Amino acid sequence: MSSEPHSESAVKADADLDRELVRRAQAGDTRAFDDLVVKFSPRLYGMVYHMTSNKEDTHDLLQDIFAKAYRSLKRFRGKSSFYTWIYSIATNMTLNFLKKRKRRVAWSLDDVDSGIQNDEAMVDIGHAANPRHQSDVNELQKKLNEAMQTLSEDHRAVVTMFDIQGMPHAEISKILKISEGTVRSRLFYAHKQLQGHLEEFIH
Amino acid sequence: MSNYEEQIQKIVSLKRYETPRDGYFEDFLLEFQQRQRSELLHKSSTTLFFERVATWFRELGSIKWVAGAGAAYAAIMLAVLIWPAGPGTVPDSNRAPASFEGGQGSPAMPVDEQIEDQTEFRF
Numbered sequence: 495m496s497s498e499p500h501s502e503s504a505v506k507a508d509a510d511l512d513r514e515l516v517r518r519a520q521a522g523d524t525r526a527f528d529d530l531v532v533k534f535s536p537r538l539y540g541m542v543y544h545m546t547s548n549k550e551d552t553h554d555l556l557q558d559i560f561a562k563a564y565r566s567l568k569r570f571r572g573k574s575s576f577y578t579w580i581y582s583i584a585t586n587m588t589l590n591f592l593k594k595r596k597r598r599v600a601w602s603l604d605d606v607d608s609g610i611q612n613d614e615a616m617v618d619i620g621h622a623a624n625p626r627h628q629s630d631v632n633e634l635q636k637k638l639n640e641a642m643q644t645l646s647e648d649h650r651a652v653v654t655m656f657d658i659q660g661m662p663h664a665e666i667s668k669i670l671k672i673s674e675g676t677v678r679s680r681l682f683y684a685h686k687q688l689q690g691h692l693e694e695f696i697h
Numbered sequence: 698m699s700n701y702e703e704q705i706q707k708i709v710s711l712k713r714y715e716t717p718r719d720g721y722f723e724d725f726l727l728e729f730q731q732r733q734r735s736e737l738l739h740k741s742s743t744t745l746f747f748e749r750v751a752t753w754f755r756e757l758g759s760i761k762w763v764a765g766a767g768a769a770y771a772a773i774m775l776a777v778l779i780w781p782a783g784p785g786t787v788p789d790s791n792r793a794p795a796s797f798e799g800g801q802g803s804p805a806m807p808v809d810e811q812i813e814d815q816t817e818f819r820f
Contacts (some may be wrong), residue, residue, distance in 0.1 A: 528726060528730065557728065559733060620781040634708075635712075638709065688709065692705065696708070
């Protein structure tokens with residue numbers, strides 16, 4: 495509890511820094527916008543990647559997201575935080591992309607990435623979480639991605655934001671423009687569905 | 698939260714360790730900058746002109762309303778001055794089109810008058 499005021503002030507300082515960068519970028523300082531790209535690209539990459547499960551799509555989409563944010567920056571009035579604003583752009587663009595991709599005949603689960611074998615952090619955590627499947631991290635990752643792809647886009651979005659990115663319900667409800675109750679209900683049904691696909695990893 | 702939900706959450710949260718290769722985000726920024734520059738080069742000069750006018754207008758502050766009203770007034774006055782004369786006004790004979798200046802079969806002159814003219818020319 496003692497660290498709470500510190501973390502609150504850190505969050506405030508962070509928001510102030512974002513506001514200053516946005517103000518400079520709106521005034522035409524491209525370096526300020528570059529700083530925003532550097533700051534937010536890892537978080538947005540995570541969101542887009544977990545929604546698409548494909549690295550090339552994620553890369554292209556992320557470029558488009560920042561380009562759109564740059565073009566729309568003048569219209570950003572600071573009613574929400576920059577993070578919520580750009581996250582909303584990213585979510586909407588990703589959901590639209592997924593709808594288009596669904597219509598593409600060639601798309602299949604074979605296009606889902608499964609190249610995590612070199613990710614040491616994932617391997618270590620995988621071992622700790624599932625000692626019985628120590629040699630099967632790749633299989634876990636493949637199953638996880640496939641299970642994620644079976645969810646509807648709306649359910650996948652809340653799972654990505656809440657379970658993977660650790661965002662609070664209130665923030666998710668602001669970004670998706672839905673009530674917190676809807677966020678909780680979507681999470682519940684998504685978990686139910688995932689349970690069926692990941693049974694072998696649950697003890 | 699039920700036990701199964703906690704376990705599902707724990708397994709799904711493993712995905713947060715899926716990260717791109719080292720140096721990816723530096724390359725990403727470079728590509729973004731190049732893309733921005735190339736977009737700027739390929740923008741038409743008209744788009745750039747309107748963008749600059751819009752930016753200049755935005756930066757004018759409260760004066761922009763006065764400037765806007767002045768520009769609108771100037772446009773209306775210009776339109777009134779160059780607007781073509783309406784049907785109720787007296788036509789200027791000097792401005793009449795060449796085809797209306799008479800001659801054979803001209804619709805501007807009644808047929809009997811045309812015949813009289815021709816008779817006159819024979820004498």
